[in-house]
Amino acid sequence: MNEEQIRKAGEILSDPRNQKQEVQALQDTMYVIGGKWRLLIINSICNGNRRCRDIQRSIPGITTRMLSRELKDMEANQLIKRTVTPDSPVLVEYTETDYCMSFGGIILEMISWGKQHREKVMKDQGN
Template sequence: MYRDQSEEYQALQDTLYVIGGKWRIPIINSICNGNTRFREIERSIPGITRRMLSRELKDMELNKLVKRTVYAGPPVQVEYESTEYCKSFGGIILEMIRWGREHRKVVTKKRNSK
């Protein structure tokens, strides 16, 4: 029993290590939804600052979560694409969206029944 828990715990921690932090999941979701430009991604995530998004995207590029392509132009264009690795988080994100929706239903029901 203890061993299983420890193995599960390690798997969980590995995942949380990659997708931890306030913004990582919303950014992965935004890019997987087809937003490719910095400003598009920024607009799709209310509350994120440019500095934060820039930092996250750099880190995600280093960790092969996004592919950054620069088109010479003019005008110079930078596009971000999700990698297969990034897409592998789809299952987790879908579960999170599903949970958020269910949760809202529960909250709304409680409010209406008051």
């Protein structure tokens, strides 16, 4: 985050706001994208992994059961679309929805912040 972004964030956060609405909005956001796996699953799908097995291979530590549960919840929240091709064998693919892409900028900012944070911590530990 550069100095201009920090200044803007400070201005926004210092203005009088409706905390009750903000808490509700944050809770709603955390419900939809929260948890250990959802952002990783979205990132995997957005990087071209469409089939369950490919998604699972791209996310270290996620179990088949957990992935299946998360995919169902994400489909219910309209973040992903499940498409079944009834060929033999049946092919199931997952794709991101436009609704999911609407917070793509937030995900990219989180990735950027995470990289900067890791660099900062590593640099500070080196001193």
